[in-house]
Amino acid sequence: MSFEVDGPKLDSKYELFRKEIQDFVNTNLVSCASNIYKKEEFPVEIIKRLGEKGYLGIPYAKEYGGLGLDYLSYAIAAEEVSRVCASTGLTLCAHTSLGTFPIYRFGNEAQKKKYVTQLASGKILGAFGLTEPNAGSDAAATETTAKQVEGGFILNGTKRFITSAEYAGTVVVAATHDKSLGIKGISCFIVETGFKGYSIGQREHKLGLLASNTVELIFEDCFVPAENLLGKQYNGYKIFMETLDGGRISIGGHALGIAQGAFDVGLEWLKNHPIRSQQASKIIADITTHIYAARLMVYDAAMKKDQNIRVDQEAAMAKLYASEIGTWAAGEVIRLIGYEALTNELAAERFYRDAKLSEIGEGTSEVMRLIIAREMIRKFKDEKADVFRK
Numbered sequence: 001m002s003f004e005v006d007g008p009k010l011d012s013k014y015e016l017f018r019k020e021i022q023d024f025v026n027t028n029l030v031s032c033a034s035n036i037y038k039k040e041e042f043p044v045e046i047i048k049r050l051g052e053k054g055y056l057g058i059p060y061a062k063e064y065g066g067l068g069l070d071y072l073s074y075a076i077a078a079e080e081v082s083r084v085c086a087s088t089g090l091t092l093c094a095h096t097s098l099g100t101f102p103i104y105r106f107g108n109e110a111q112k113k114k115y116v117t118q119l120a121s122g123k124i125l126g127a128f129g130l131t132e133p134n135a136g137s138d139a140a141a142t143e144t145t146a147k148q149v150e151g152g153f154i155l156n157g158t159k160r161f162i163t164s165a166e167y168a169g170t171v172v173v174a175a176t177h178d179k180s181l182g183i184k185g186i187s188c189f190i191v192e193t194g195f196k197g198y199s200i201g202q203r204e205h206k207l208g209l210l211a212s213n214t215v216e217l218i219f220e221d222c223f224v225p226a227e228n229l230l231g232k233q234y235n236g237y238k239i240f241m242e243t244l245d246g247g248r249i250s251i252g253g254h255a256l257g258i259a260q261g262a263f264d265v266g267l268e269w270l271k272n273h274p275i276r277s278q279q280a281s282k283i284i285a286d287i288t289t290h291i292y293a294a295r296l297m298v299y300d301a302a303m304k305k306d307q308n309i310r311v312d313q314e315a316a317m318a319k320l321y322a323s324e325i326g327t328w329a330a331g332e333v334i335r336l337i338g339y340e341a342l343t344n345e346l347a348a349e350r351f352y353r354d355a356k357l358s359e360i361g362e363g364t365s366e367v368m369r370l371i372i373a374r375e376m377i378r379k380f381k382d383e384k385a386d387v388f389r390k
Helices: 012-028 033-038 044-052 071-082 086-106 109-120 179-185 236-270 278-306 312-337 348-359 365-389
Strands: 125-129 145-149 152-163 168-176 186-192 198-203 214-225
Touching: 012 044, 012 071, 033 086, 044 086, 071 086, 071 236, 071 278, 086 109, 086 125, 086 152, 086 168, 086 186, 086 236, 086 348, 109 125, 109 168, 125 152, 145 168, 152 168, 152 186, 168 179, 168 214, 168 236, 179 186, 186 214, 186 236, 236 278, 236 312, 236 348, 278 312, 312 348, 312 365
Parallel strands: 125 168
Antiparallel strands: 145 152, 152 214, 168 186, 198 214
């Protein structure tokens, strides 16, 4: 299969890396993506191969087992894997952005040596326990508790919709010491999945992304040693908010891959079904334009993150636009092809179902709009203050 993309001109090293990822996808995913999806089968062997190639640690330093590349390279990988198998793409993103990043960014040296080296090299998978039955977009409503005891903490509570946790070796978990403190009462912990009191609850059967793993986590008097407190106590809100900012760029790449993958199906179909209407031409032109724009936004956010520029707004815009375009583009491809696209003979219906999660996970579209508006208002106030100071 040939995988070409329309987008900004990048340095040749990025195009070479894209080709490397495409070769991996061609060899390992193209032939089985549909089958593992229909069976709702988590692709253990493929994830293992991703780890062996270093693709589960793309943006992390070599000294901690990573490839030592940048965030743009990671976004490209998320896009290209998701372009063929969005379930595997989601597993890649959740592991890298959510399971590994908070330990890499906020962990002490001992924690990084112990956990990041295993995560970035793919020896274990990582997960991120934030969402709860009564705490989704409002993370301040976290109900999982952390009681400090001699030598550590006791966790009690339930997390829901946690990606890859059934196969993970570690989970970064947010818990509150005191609910009355709201976001100021939250800490994050590195929980090894072998800790006593930790267990897997129900496995979710979802609309899409059927070959990814989504489960409930249960903590029943789960003892976590003091050395597994991540960062400073009561600093959990900052940890998971910064984690989500970076994760939104990768989810933007994931959604971009879904949009392009669906479009690839439509373009392949057109080889044997020549365009006979102006309406079909409009669909193709619109999808091409919107995917191009989404790619610009995702890459821009990734490049700014690589320059250590604050990307709250850019990450939110990239995630918002790419995720909504992913759902829309897959729907337009189905409209272009017609009834045949509703069967599982073509991957269009799979991409359509896969796309919806991107509008919800790591912050809903509504939350993304709130972040974008908040950042614009903040910038306006700062600029206005500068004018008055002059």
